[in-house]
Amino acid sequence: MNTSEVVKVGIADYHIVQAPQLIRTSGLGSCVGVVLYDQKKKIAGLVHIMLPDSSLAKSQVFNPAKFADSGIKHLYDELIKSGAHRISIMAKFAGGAHMFKFSSGQDVIRIGERNIATTERILKSLQVEVTGKDVGGHCGRTIEFNPENGKMMVKTVNQGVTYI
Amino acid sequence: MAHSYSINERHHLPKFIDMLKEVANIGAGNAATALSFLLDKKVNMHVPSVHIYSYQEVVEANGNDENVTVGGLSQVSGSLSSQLLLLMSHQNVERWIADLLQSQNEKFSSLYDHMEQSALAELMNMLTGAYASALGDFFGEPLFCSLPAISIDMSAALISDACITQSYDFDELLVMQTSMEIVEESKQELCRLLIFLDNHSLSEILKRCDGQI
Numbered sequence: 001m002n003t004s005e006v007v008k009v010g011i012a013d014y015h016i017v018q019a020p021q022l023i024r025t026s027g028l029g030s031c032v033g034v035v036l037y038d039q040k041k042k043i044a045g046l047v048h049i050m051l052p053d054s055s056l057a058k059s060q061v062f063n064p065a066k067f068a069d070s071g072i073k074h075l076y077d078e079l080i081k082s083g084a085h086r087i088s089i090m091a092k093f094a095g096g097a098h099m100f101k102f103s104s105g106q107d108v109i110r111i112g113e114r115n116i117a118t119t120e121r122i123l124k125s126l127q128v129e130v131t132g133k134d135v136g137g138h139c140g141r142t143i144e145f146n147p148e149n150g151k152m153m154v155k156t157v158n159q160g161v162t163y164i
Numbered sequence: 165m166a167h168s169y170s171i172n173e174r175h176h177l178p179k180f181i182d183m184l185k186e187v188a189n190i191g192a193g194n195a196a197t198a199l200s201f202l203l204d205k206k207v208n209m210h211v212p213s214v215h216i217y218s219y220q221e222v223v224e225a226n227g228n229d230e231n232v233t234v235g236g237l238s239q240v241s242g243s244l245s246s247q248l249l250l251l252m253s254h255q256n257v258e259r260w261i262a263d264l265l266q267s268q269n270e271k272f273s274s275l276y277d278h279m280e281q282s283a284l285a286e287l288m289n290m291l292t293g294a295y296a297s298a299l300g301d302f303f304g305e306p307l308f309c310s311l312p313a314i315s316i317d318m319s320a321a322l323i324s325d326a327c328i329t330q331s332y333d334f335d336e337l338l339v340m341q342t343s344m345e346i347v348e349e350s351k352q353e354l355c356r357l358l359i360f361l362d363n364h365s366l367s368e369i370l371k372r373c374d375g376q377i
Contacts (some may be wrong), residue, residue, distance in 0.1 A: 010220035011324055012335070027229040027320020030328060032320050050219065050324070063335050099325040100237045100313035140321025142230055155231050155358055157317050 006127045006144065009033075014047035014067040014075050016082050019148040025144040028095035028110030029060045032068065032119050032135070035145045035152060036075055036082035037074045037127065044147035047071040051111065052118035063152060068118040076126055091123050092132040101138070112136065123160050132164035181214045182254040182316060184340060187299065192342035193358055194331070195291045200346060200355070203260070203289060206347040207354065213341050219331060222323055222339055229320030234275070236288035236312035237326050239297050242306035244365040249326040250293050250312065251319065251349035254357040257269045257284065288312040295357065303372050327360045338366055352359070 009025040016024045017040035029050070037044035042107050047065050051104045054067035064070035080086060096116035116135045123130055134141065134154045142155040157160045180346040189212050198206040215225070215338055223229050234257045254275070261283050262272035270279060289311055296309035315322055340359040361369070 011223065011320075012219055012331070027198055027223065027315075027318040027324065029321030029325035032323055035324070050328055059334070066331060066335070099236075099315045099317060099321055101315075102239075102310060102313045129208055138315070140318035142318065155230075 002140075002145075007132040009046050009048050011048050012050050012063055012077055012097045014045060014065045014071065014074075014078070016043065016078060017144070017147060018043050018100065018123040022144055022146050024142070024144040028098045028143065030095070030110075030115060030121050032093055032115045033081075033141075033143045034068075034072055034073070034075070034119055034123075035143070036079050036084075036089050037092075037145070037150060038079070038088045039090065039149055039150050040088055041084055042147045043082055043084050044080065045075045046143075047075045049115065049119070052114040052155065064092060068090075068120050069116055072119065072122045073126070076128070089128050090127075090128070090131045090150075091118055091128045094141050094152070094154050094164075097137050097139055097141070098140065134162070134164055141145040152159035180370050180373070183370065184338075185212050186213045187302065187369055187373065188214065188340040188342060188359065190297045190302050191295040191359075192344075193337070195294040196253070196344050198290050198294035202287065203263075203346070205341075208345050208347050210343045210345075215339050215341070216336050217339055218336050219324060219327065222327065222337070222358075223320045223340075225318055226323060226358075231236075231319045232316065232343070233319040233322060234314070234316050235319075235322035236292065236314050237322075238288075238292040238296070238312045239298075240307055241310070242307040244299070244307060244368050245362060246365050247326050247329070247360040248295060248309070249323065249358040249360070250288050250291055251357055251358065252354070253320065254316065255352060257299070260287070266300070281314065283377040285312060285314055288314065291355070291357070295359075303369075311367065313329060323358070326358070330360055330362050 006022045007009045018022045023046045034153045049071040054070040064074040096112040139156045144153040196209040238248040240246045253350045296307045300307035341355040
């Protein structure tokens, strides 16, 4: 019987888990859920970011997990502190959808696309290999990552459950 | 001297919450009347609530985050700007739209079909429009309300997307919320209206309320 504990990550938040724990975040719209993991150490962290760039934050003090750039870097550092090896860290991410399409083209701010682009740029700058992603489109996603086997479950309303 | 109010000035808020509730009441009352007229049923409206929530709290306050929900998002612009999100349960909407189409001798197929989507947009437009026009009347300035963009998906994805543009400013946001139900139908919740106010609009509303309420 599988009784693995599932750690839930909220919006603009992050957590780190060790197998047999699972880590999950639900209802990603244009937000992106980024998982960084070390397969050998069976340790994984997940950050649920809302916005691309922390330089656009209007206040000096901000929650790093809210932005892709600061959130991913923060998670990367924390994962290393928790025992992950810099060179073995890999990434999977999902989200960045566009939920509401305005007919009159008012949706100038396509935050989802920018979240995806920034996530990719930051992971590249950290030299983290991306082993899987499920991004864009118009559907909400729930993700659950298993550090035991490095698989990420992606659940959507219309396509059901897939694993990447 | 005109004072500028801000979400961050927590100590000001308690005395303004009642003002905001009154404002929400005016908008939602008008929307409930429109809905009652449209469905030809008696609609009950709950007293609006005003909260300061973190993004996670807004989602949690609205039930299971993976619930499939029908959402319509309108952007209110003019002297106030805000996001108006209308949430309805999938089952309710299906029933409504089926009724609505039947009265036009059309057959209901699926909420994702063209005809149904168009009826749904029209329905949501009436509600959000009624809300915005009541607010506009109250302030004596016209407010514009965009045609709602519709999405049928997990409630957490809909809610977080509706307020995401405001998350640049703060880690918390001000939410005015109202729900409505049909009286005869065992008080089952019909729809829920969520208004996300940015700092500027909050300040504008409170300035106008000073002396009015």
